Amino acid sequence: MYFREHMNKLDKEGSLIKVKKEVGVDIEAAAVLKAVEPSPLLFEKVKDYPNFRVAGNIFCTKQSIADYFGIPTSGLIPKLTEAIDNRNPPEEISDAPCKEIVMEGVDLNKLPILKHNERDGGRYISSAVVVTKDPELGQNLDFHRAMQFEATKMSTRIIKGRDFYKFLERAGELEAAWCVGNTPNVLVAAATSVKTGINELEIANALSKTQVTRATSVDLLIPAGSEVVLEGRVYMKDRSTEGPFIDLTETYDIEREEPIFEVKKITHRKDPVWQALLPGALEHKVLMGMPREPTIFKSVNEAGVKCLDVNVNPGGSSWLHAIVRIDKQNEEDGKTAIHAAFAGHRSCKHVFVVDKDIDIYNSLDVEWSMATRFQAERDLVDIGKEPGSSLDPSAEPGTKITNKIGFDLTAPLVTKGKSFARAEFPKVDLKKYIDE
Ligand SMILES: Cc1cc2nc3c(=O)[nH]c(=O)nc-3n(C[C@H](O)[C@H](O)[C@H](O)COP(=O)(O)O)c2cc1C
Incomplete structure (x- = not known):
């Protein structure tokens, strides 16, 4: 299916915002697209360009892709x-x-x-x-x-x-x-x-x-x-x-x-429909980061660690951070995965390795694993200074030298003190208690 036909499909499903009011291509269109992000949007009337429509935010999320x-x-x-x-x-x-x-x-x-x-x-x-x-x-x-x-x-x-x-x-x-x-x-x-x-x-x-x-x-x-x-x-x-x-x-x-x-x-x-893509915004991010996930996934598995999923997440500009979910079998798996993830994406600056019970698409969950499972002295891997990404404003200008760090947020396999498992409440059928 081509771009236009896909856009028409989104329209039929009711997920395309259609703007009938005339919009200018000088700042105005981008500002509107940013305001509705991540919803797909079509400008039907473009000032000075009567033959064109402009569409944007069409593929802002992994879900849309x-x-x-x-x-x-x-x-x-x-x-x-x-x-x-x-x-x-x-x-x-x-x-x-x-x-x-x-x-x-x-x-x-x-x-x-x-x-x-x-x-x-x-x-x-x-x-x-x-x-x-x-x-x-x-x-x-x-x-x-x-x-x-x-x-x-x-x-x-x-x-x-x-x-x-x-x-x-x-x-x-x-x-x-x-x-x-x-x-x-x-x-x-x-x-x-x-x-x-x-x-x-x-x-x-x-x-x-x-x-x-x-x-x-x-x-x-x-x-x-x-x-x-x-x-x-x-x-x-x-x-x-x-x-x-x-x-x-x-x-x-x-x-x-x-x-x-x-x-x-x-x-x-x-x-014609002109495809807009907002710089630095979600669509730019998802297209940059997503193709790095398979290379990290492959590299971690090839290093002998069972990798379950990878998220090069928008919070890390979809480039500088990778969250790697593993099925930990050996005590060293977290650290091995950190080194392999950096090998799979050379521009990455921070790698976070989590256990299989963590939702890597929920930053609160990832942070929770850092709060409860991480001890810096034992679990921090300081790779030292290496070439990273020229996009990172904190990297050394000109050389892109950056300090790469890995965070092993996995729980030790042998528990000495409190359990690392999250306590679950019993599940109930809400309909029995609350009228819809
Ligand atoms: C939306 C988007 C915009 C990009 N803009 C540029 C750019 O302006 N200049 C550039 O060199 N790379 C840019 N990139 C990155 C590369 O084009 C992209 O990573 C590509 O895979 C490099 O492929 P290559 O390994 O075949 O050279 C952009 C990537 C995306 C997804």
């Missing part, structure tokens, strides 16, 4: 692991929705690109899946925010180490397509960090059937159901100021000189 795949949230880690391991080339079609309309000339001012906040450097595309290709390594999918600074040009943030960065370093300049308006098969696949050379569209297709089509002016296969596609070239040495912009940690990222994306062609579906 699990619902798209028709599975429980507990099935997301196995589903993503399976898709990464058993990739599957997508079907190529020629008559694709994303090419229904080819815009005449290129003028980015004709797209309802949002400015999200007063201090932002400009109007930003934040939801696009970026398709690029290296002549030898093949296609890659990434996310790269892009700030408009001219009618045909944007500056785009490409972090060193990303596959796109590696491709650009080799080629100097590359064809690229920014694809806006996609579903979680494509979005989540693009957010995974897999071995360079793996085409994430094959992961997307393994997650759920994905069709691709050849772009109109660049030699790239793009998600066929995208609402809007911006085709063009990115230049490594040709740079322009990018930023400030709100990052995953909800703090402002700095201005930098970043590569220019020159847009040469724009295509879109009939009656």
Whole structure:
């Protein structure tokens, strides 16, 4: 199912907020989206853009992504692991929705690109899946925010180490397509960090059937159901100021000189819907953090500890914290899991390992296990200083050196004093006592 069809389904189910009042793309739309987060919302009338509708908050929660795949949230880690391991080339079609309309000339001012906040450097595309290709390594999918600074040009943030960065370093300049308006098969696949050379569209297709089509002016296969596609070239040495912009940690990222994306062609579906994605907000977080959970899960299990679940939670900016639930069999399991979790997600700063009776989606429960089961001298693992995340404002500027710490919040297997088990009250049938 494509983005639009999924949105229509949400509408039929009654879970889509529809705003009929005209809204502006300059701050106003973002402010409304933030106010209703995590509810999905569609702006039906967009000031200055009568041909477009704007939708946002469509995939703000793991539940919304699990619902798209028709599975429980507990099935997301196995589903993503399976898709990464058993990739599957997508079907190529020629008559694709994303090419229904080819815009005449290129003028980015004709797209309802949002400015999200007063201090932002400009109007930003934040939801696009970026398709690029290296002549030898093949296609890659990434996310790269892009700030408009001219009618045909944007500056785009490409972090060193990303596959796109590696491709650009080799080629100097590359064809690229920014694809806006996609579903979680494509979005989540693009957010995974897999071995360079793996085409994430094959992961997307393994997650759920994905069709691709050849772009109109660049030699790239793009998600066929995208609402809007911006085709063009990115230049490594040709740079322009990018930023400030709100990052995953909800703090402002700095201005930098970043590569220019020159847009040469724009295509879109009939009656296009522009997908907005609020920077630093829940949708950004869930897409960043969720694809790291399978890698941590795998790493902990491979270290010989029975890992039951992992939550890279929004409280930790969906990047800097990992909560790992284990079935503890040996006294050392908590500490072993801490080291393995850091190996599974190098940007993580704090790892919390809990027993199987703890609900890792309830921060009060996790805190309870820290309050009742943790002794710093025995259970704190100080990894010391290591490279962490460039997104963390407390990491050393420039080097991203950070102090990584693990918290073993599991109870000792042998209880010497009070029991660590939570006392349960008897269950009753409330209907017997309280009239509905
Ligand atoms: C919503 C969203 C926005 C992102 N924005 C950027 C960005 O602007 N620049 C960047 O380099 N990475 C950004 N990322 C991260 C990467 O694109 C993403 O982690 C990707 O998996 C890296 O893939 P690679 O390992 O194939 O290079 C973003 C991720 C998400 C989910």
